[in-house]
Amino acid sequence: MLIILSACLSIGTSAQMVNPVTWSANLDVDGTEATLTLSATIDPSWHLYATELPELEFGPSPTSISYSNVSGLESKGELSFSENPVETYEEMFEGTLSYWENSVTLTQTFTVTDTEHYSLSGTVNYMACNDQNCLPPSSFDFSFGEEAATPAVVSTAATSFDPSSHPWWTPVISGPEETSGSSLWSIFIWGFLGGLLALFTPCVWPMIPLTVSFFLKKNSSRGKSIREAIIYGVSIVVIYLVLGLLITVIFGASKLNDLSTNAVFNLIFFALLVVFAISFFGAFDIKLPSRWSTSVDSKAETASGLLSIFFMAFTLALVSFSCTGPIIGTLLVEAATMGNITGPAVGMGAFALALALPFALFAIFPSWLKEMPRSGGWLNSVKVVLGFLELALSLKFLSVADLAYGWHILDREIFVALWVVMFALLGMYLLGKLRFSHDTPLESIGVGRFFLALISFSFSIYLLPGMWGAPLKGVSAFVPPLYTQDFNLYEQGTYSKFEDYDAGMRYAAENNRPVLMDFSGYGCVNCRKMEGAVFDTDEVSSLLGENFVVIELMVDDKRPLEMPFTVEENGKTLTISTIGEKWSYLQRHKFGANSQPYYMVIDNNGNSLSGSYSYDEDVDKFTTFLTDALDKYKNQ
Numbered sequence: 001m002l003i004i005l006s007a008c009l010s011i012g013t014s015a016q017m018v019n020p021v022t023w024s025a026n027l028d029v030d031g032t033e034a035t036l037t038l039s040a041t042i043d044p045s046w047h048l049y050a051t052e053l054p055e056l057e058f059g060p061s062p063t064s065i066s067y068s069n070v071s072g073l074e075s076k077g078e079l080s081f082s083e084n085p086v087e088t089y090e091e092m093f094e095g096t097l098s099y100w101e102n103s104v105t106l107t108q109t110f111t112v113t114d115t116e117h118y119s120l121s122g123t124v125n126y127m128a129c130n131d132q133n134c135l136p137p138s139s140f141d142f143s144f145g146e147e148a149a150t151p152a153v154v155s156t157a158a159t160s161f162d163p164s165s166h167p168w169w170t171p172v173i174s175g176p177e178e179t180s181g182s183s184l185w186s187i188f189i190w191g192f193l194g195g196l197l198a199l200f201t202p203c204v205w206p207m208i209p210l211t212v213s214f215f216l217k218k219n220s221s222r223g224k225s226i227r228e229a230i231i232y233g234v235s236i237v238v239i240y241l242v243l244g245l246l247i248t249v250i251f252g253a254s255k256l257n258d259l260s261t262n263a264v265f266n267l268i269f270f271a272l273l274v275v276f277a278i279s280f281f282g283a284f285d286i287k288l289p290s291r292w293s294t295s296v297d298s299k300a301e302t303a304s305g306l307l308s309i310f311f312m313a314f315t316l317a318l319v320s321f322s323c324t325g326p327i328i329g330t331l332l333v334e335a336a337t338m339g340n341i342t343g344p345a346v347g348m349g350a351f352a353l354a355l356a357l358p359f360a361l362f363a364i365f366p367s368w369l370k371e372m373p374r375s376g377g378w379l380n381s382v383k384v385v386l387g388f389l390e391l392a393l394s395l396k397f398l399s400v401a402d403l404a405y406g407w408h409i410l411d412r413e414i415f416v417a418l419w420v421v422m423f424a425l426l427g428m429y430l431l432g433k434l435r436f437s438h439d440t441p442l443e444s445i446g447v448g449r450f451f452l453a454l455i456s457f458s459f460s461i462y463l464l465p466g467m468w469g470a471p472l473k474g475v476s477a478f479v480p481p482l483y484t485q486d487f488n489l490y491e492q493g494t495y496s497k498f499e500d501y502d503a504g505m506r507y508a509a510e511n512n513r514p515v516l517m518d519f520s521g522y523g524c525v526n527c528r529k530m531e532g533a534v535f536d537t538d539e540v541s542s543l544l545g546e547n548f549v550v551i552e553l554m555v556d557d558k559r560p561l562e563m564p565f566t567v568e569e570n571g572k573t574l575t576i577s578t579i580g581e582k583w584s585y586l587q588r589h590k591f592g593a594n595s596q597p598y599y600m601v602i603d604n605n606g607n608s609l610s611g612s613y614s615y616d617e618d619v620d621k622f623t624t625f626l627t628d629a630l631d632k633y634k635n636q
Contacts, residue, residue, distance in 0.1 A: 020046035020135070021128050025142035027120060034073060034110040038065070038124055038142070041103050046130045050085035050098035051106075060097065061127040061137040061556060065106070071145070072118030073110040080107045099129075119145030127556070135595055136521065136555035136584035168505045171590050172600070172608035191347035194328075195354025200382045208358050211312075228309055229363030233356030235313035240352035243328075245345045266397040273394035280387030282380070282438040380438045381430075385452075388426040392419055399480050412480040413487065416466040419479075423463070427456035471537045471619065497550045501586060504551035508604035514633040516544065516626070518552040519587045519598040521580075526615045527597040533617040540623060547630055548601075553583035555596060601629035609633050 020043035028035045042048050053062040065079065082105040085098035112118060121143035128135050198204055211232065278284070328351065395415055402410040428434045430453035432442035445453075466472040469485050497518075498504030508515045520527040534540055544550055557580035564577040567585060576582050588594050591612065599613040610629040613622065 020130070021048055021126065021138070023124060023140040025140075025144075027144040029112060029115075029118075032112045032115070033076075034112050034118070034120075036108045036110065036120065038106040038140075039103070040100070040105070040126075042101060042128070044102075046128050047086070047099040047101050048104065049127050049129070050100060051079065051081075053097055060129065061125065061558075063106075063124065063126040065108070065122055065124055067120070067122040069119055069121040069143075071120075072112060072114030072116075073120055074113055076109045076111050081105070082107070117145075119143075121145075136580060136587075168502065168606040169586065169590055170606055171592065172602065172606070187347045188350040191350030192354045194347075195351040197382075197386065198351070198355055199358060201386075204355070208362060211359055226360075226363050230360045231309050232313050233360040235310045236317065236356040236359075237349060237352040238310075239314055239317050240328075240348040240355075241345060243348050264401075266401040270394045270397040270401070273390050273397065277387040277391040277394065280383045280390060282384070282436045380436075380440075381449075384429060384436055384439070385426065388422060388429070392422050395419070396478055402480075408484070410480065411484040411486055413467045413485060415479050416463050416472070419475075420460050420463045420467070423456045423460040427453045427460065430456060471539065497552045499552060499554070501551055501553060501583070504549055505604060505606065508549040511549070513547065513549045513604065514609055514630060515602050515604060516548045516550045517591070517598075517600045517602060518550060519555060519583065519591075519593075519596050520552055521554055521556040521596045529617065530597050530615060534619055534622050537619050540619060540626070543623065543626055543630075548626070549604075553586070554580055555584040555587065556580045557583070599625075601626065601633075603633055603636065 022041045024039045024041075026037045026039075028037070040048055049060050049062055051063045053060065081100075083100055083103070085100050085104075087096050087098050089096050106124075110120070121141070124140040124142070125137060126140070127137045199208075211229075328348075395410065395418060399410050399415060402408070425434060429436075430449045431445060435441075462474070463472065466479065468487060472479060498507065504515060535544070557578065559579045561577055561579060561582060564575060566573050566575050567589075568574075569585070569588070574585070576585055584594065587598065590606075591598070591600060593612065595614070597615055600608060601610040602608055609632045610625060613625050616622070
């Protein structure tokens with residue numbers, strides 16, 4: 001019964017070494033005028049912060065250009081951009097942030113004061129994020145002219161740093177980590193289950209015996225009947241797969257990614273799901289124009305061969321839309337918000353596969369038709385149950401918008417209260433105590449309905465303590481985070497954190513404890529979400545306080561180091577001058593990753609006790625991650 005609700009559980013991916021922004025530089029000199037162009041190509045689903053951001057105590061770093069050497073040139077005018085940045089309000093930072101997507105070119109003009117001897121060198125400092133991770137501030141160096149190779153003078157001498165001489169800095173992995181592909185499998189599974197649900201609706205279920213009987217009676221050869229039924233099923237898959245591909249083409253990768261974080265889109269999704277739920281309750285039917293199905297049906301009658309079968313499948317897709325439309329809409333929303341460009345196509349393909357399989361199977365085994373339950377009032381009950389689930393799921397999207405804008409109209413206890421009422425009403429409906437317009441009176445309660453009602457009431461009771469601050473681990477991915485709870489009877493555990501790696505490791509060695517490495521950032525929204533929804537729960541907080549040393553390192557900490565140092569990385573000499581750059585280098589060198597949030601458990605000698613853990617608000621999963629590492633530490 002909770003299939004649709006479970007579909008919005010995102011599968012977290014492992015952190016990895018990523019470089020989503022590629023820069024190129026060019027200096028075009030024409031007589032007494034020179035034009036510097038800095039072009040950035042941004043990977044799909046990522047964005048590059050603009051040059052002007054509000055002054056925030058803890059926020060992302062804007063894109064900036066600093067010149068280390070300018071000779072024979074004089075800047076003229078202001079920096080210009082090829083694209084206007086996108087503006088989005090971020091509640092976490094309490095301000096409107098601007099960023100670029102896909103690509104942007106920065107242009108600065110200069111007057112050439114010495115056409116024989118000129119040089120220009122500098123650095124572009126920038127920061128990139130997506131809906132899952134924020135990378136630490138990065139830089140791109142450029143240089144042109146005769147003196148371009150001359151290094152800039154640094155006021156503070158940087159000493160060389162050799163990580164191999166520091167045992168706690170020894171790498172724990174041999175190279176960059178790989179990204180898990182489990183999110184597409186998740187979309188496929190939930191798409192397939194959504195297709196199975198669509199089978200049990202009044203628009204589809206009666207069509208199965210009618211269509212299969214048509215193929216069996218039409219052909220004297222059983223083999224030909226089976227072949228045409230299979231072609232019919234394949235046509236259904238093709239039709240819905242094309243729909244998924246069209247959604248991808250229309251929106252594009254970056255827009256699909258925006259769906260998961262954009263407050264306006266989430267409000268639209270909320271409204272859509274409410275409309276779908278009302279439709280399933282019987283207030284109205286969502287239908288495509290009748291002339292569409294009539295036109296396609298007439299083509300199916302006049303066409304012949306494979307084309308005729310394809311138009312029959314197309315007719316089914318159109319006439320069943322009033323039942324399948326809400327399920328398809330929900331599936332597309334969830335697939336899109338997972339941020340994967342192929343998600344809608346994979347989801348639609350899986351949905352269509354589940355929808356098409358019975359037509360082929362019943363054609364191969366026609367005796368199964370006698371065992372099919374007859375159409376009746378139970379089909380409308382399936383629609384109503386789906387309506388309740390759609391309504392419950394809609395609150396998830398309203399909650400995202402509420403958190404983004406800071407309205408505080410759907411804090412955690414309000415969200416939970418609405419779910420308690422919804423699932424209690426669902427239980428009453430299943431017992432026949434609540435009826436809608438298209439329902440037939442129940443003479444008796446079947447065993448299946450009874451157990452579904454029992455599950456609904458039990459789930460409603462399970463939710464009740466959440467109104468007073470209970471963690472509700474089973475639905476932690478759906479309800480708003482605990483920090484939105486206005487009234488909390490449950491005391492949360494506490495744990496201390498170190499902000500310096502070496503100091504934390506010394507403490508861990510002295511107290512014989514394992515270490516949870518927490519690479520975070522002031523500009524990392526999902527880091528704050530993990531802290532509020534996972535770290536602040538009683539179970540996780542107590543587990544950390546009693547058994548671990550937590551070292552939280554901010555990779556975008558702009559405070560300067562007392563002693564800058566240089567390191568060799570990928571054949572280049574890098575100067576590490578800020579605290580954030582130091583921790584960012586540690587993450588890259590020791591753990592082979594550069595995205596946040598990033599968690600790994602190590603022992604007090606710096607050896608790995610676990611795999612990495614990235615953004616995933618599943619409290620049970622994170623608890624298992626910690627306890628498995630703790631058991632391994634105790635058994636050393």
